[in-house]
Amino acid sequence: MTSRQRLIALIVACALFMQNLDSTVLSTALPSIGRSFDMDPVRLHLALTSYLIALAVFMPMSGWLADRYGTRTVFRLAIAVFIGASVGCGAATSLPWLVAMRFLQGIGGAMMLPVARLALLRSVPKSSLVQAMTWVSVPALIGPVVGPPLGGFLVTYASWPWIFWINVPIGIIGIVMATIYFENIKAQDVPKFDKAGFLLSAAGIAGILFGLELAPHARDMGPYGYILIALGLAITGFYIRHALRHPAPIIDIRLLKVPTFRVSIIGGSLFRIGIGAIPFLLPLMLQEAFGKSALASGGITFAAAAGALAMKFAAPRALSRLGFRTVLIWNAVLASCSIAVCAAFNSATPAFLMIFILFTGGFFRSLQFTALNALGFADLDERQMSRATGFSAMAQQLSLSMGVTIAALSLQFLPGLTGASTETGGVYDLAFLLVGSIMMLSVFSFASLEAKAGHAVSGHAATAGGEARPPSDPRT
Structure with missing residues (x-):
């Protein structure tokens, strides 16, 4: 790998680390946020769920956006959305506000990682792909491990908004580095966006993920969780039928x-x-x-x-x-x-x-x-x-x-x-x-x-x- 390719791999690794960190860091801060909002921390679980659902729902469209508008453009926009939503999360004063900002943050994260990985794949020859993926894979394991201790440290020695505001300097560095080292690679003859496929896949994925979140709560919300999982799987079946007939489905089975x-x-x-x-x-x-x-x-x-x-x-x-x-x-x-x-x-x-x-x-x-x-x-x-x-x-x-x-x-x-x-x-x-x-x-x-x-x-x-x-x- 050349030094430029290593830098691109490192930028992708940082994006992955930031996304994985944000998936877990909030859990440690829930009691502190609950006291700030004057509510039971258990009710704040929706802030975790909304982020994960946004990630999974919007990830499939990231490839089409990168083909249409270019990897550098979409990656920088994704980081900007992620940073803005992080600032909004830290400034939240109510649960609906926090959930909305976490969902927006998830949209940014959904665009950020796949597009960054695509930029890496298009910049690195296949003979160097293992080396590149080595840099990218490590943060996937470090983020979930570091998240809870880092969240506890920030909540203990600063305040809970800092678990979100810490993304701002990292994100700004990512935008600058992407501007310098990413090529804005676009695809030719980009097909029309698969709107029907997106709606079906979004409904199926959201149903499965939200159902998975509710299923462990057997006494209250558990039954609804299993119903949502069943509906999600059924809608996913309709999507598979759609994808096999569509010339350019959003998730190509x-x-x-x-x-x-x-x-x-x-x-x-x-x-x-x-x-x-x-x-x-x-x-x-x-x-x-x-x-x-x-x-x-x-x-x-x-x-x-x-x-x-x-x-x-x-x-x-x-x-x-x-x-x-x-x-x-x-x-x-x-x-x-x-x-x-x-x-x-x-x-x-x-x-x-x-x-x-x-x-x-x-x-x-x-x-x-x-x-x-x-x-x-x-x-x-x-x-x-x-x-x-x-x-x-x-x-x-x-x-x-x-x-x-x-x-x-x-x-x-x-x-x-x-x-x-x-x-x-x-x-x-x-x-x-x-x-x-x-x-x-x-x-x-x-x-x-x-x-x-x-x-x-x-x-x-x-x-x-x-x-x-x-x-x-x-x-x-």
């Missing part, structure tokens, strides 16, 4: 015919369910079951982020030596086991041992993220990439949300089914085993890959002494 992209979506979604569950389960177990302080809990869970950073130097070499199929299969096994082994934690487990296990797990999970992100675009041409970025980002958001929901539902229903207790940590043991088992299912998807899958990106064939097939990207 036909991309799943490409084996490498299909595996990155299906296997990647199963794997990311575990990623979504970990930031939810670990702090609860450490604080509620083991009685550790928020500071001590944050210090332990941060080890996963450190492991993700350590992976940055190993991913290109591992993929070059072993190839995508081997790395994805065996790394999924190791990453799943690193989560399942958390079931062995108890209040007497030494902190250094937990830190070591979480550090190792963060390494393997980050390696899997890097491999999946690179594999998904390995066999796509220029036109397909713009549609694939929104599709991939939406699938990632849905799977991460499902991970949180599955973790919450397991804590709710497992005590009644097994007699395990949240106070002693027994229910968390079962939850970690469940999440690890779901992640392990991704191995079957990865095993369906051909041995030479993605060799033009990983460089494995050349390293192993074989002949790599010619890359589809003429710039390589």
Whole structure:
């Protein structure tokens, strides 16, 4: 990679970090915001939900916007919307105001990440894609881990608006860097915007996500959550029918015919369910079951982020030596086991041992993220990439949300089914085993890959002494 390409990758990584950080940092500040608004913090959960729904709903249209108006233009506008909404969130004095600003912030985030990734894909040759995705994948794991401790620090030593205002300087730097280093790449012959597809996909995604948020609340809103999930799935079925008939659907289901992209979506979604569950389960177990302080809990869970950073130097070499199929299969096994082994934690487990296990797990999970992100675009041409970025980002958001929901539902229903207790940590043991088992299912998807899958990106064939097939990207 050239220095310019590394800078572009770093800009994308910062955008991803800001988006992932904002997905989690608010949770720590809810009690403080509740006191400021003079209301129960539980009611503020809608501020979390509105952001996640906006992300998933508007991500699919990001590729079309980038093709129509250019990657640099849309990326800078997305950051500007994100910054403006962040300022509005910090100035909010009521729940409706905060929810509206969080939804607007989610729209900016939805445009920001897929377009930034598209700019990277169009700037970096496929032979350097693994290196580029290494930079991009690390923040996806660091953001959810750093979010709660950072939110607690800002609320404790400043005030809750600063959890939003901290985005302003980061965003301004992003706009300046994008202006200097991004090319404003547009597509030729951009098709008409798929309005019907957008409405169907938005209704289906919103129904599923909002239902997933409500489902864990069995006594009050739980039944409505299941109804919304069912409606969302039904509408999604209508969208699939529409997409198969439309020449240029907003979410192109036909991309799943490409084996490498299909595996990155299906296997990647199963794997990311575990990623979504970990930031939810670990702090609860450490604080509620083991009685550790928020500071001590944050210090332990941060080890996963450190492991993700350590992976940055190993991913290109591992993929070059072993190839995508081997790395994805065996790394999924190791990453799943690193989560399942958390079931062995108890209040007497030494902190250094937990830190070591979480550090190792963060390494393997980050390696899997890097491999999946690179594999998904390995066999796509220029036109397909713009549609694939929104599709991939939406699938990632849905799977991460499902991970949180599955973790919450397991804590709710497992005590009644097994007699395990949240106070002693027994229910968390079962939850970690469940999440690890779901992640392990991704191995079957990865095993369906051909041995030479993605060799033009990983460089494995050349390293192993074989002949790599010619890359589809003429710039390589």
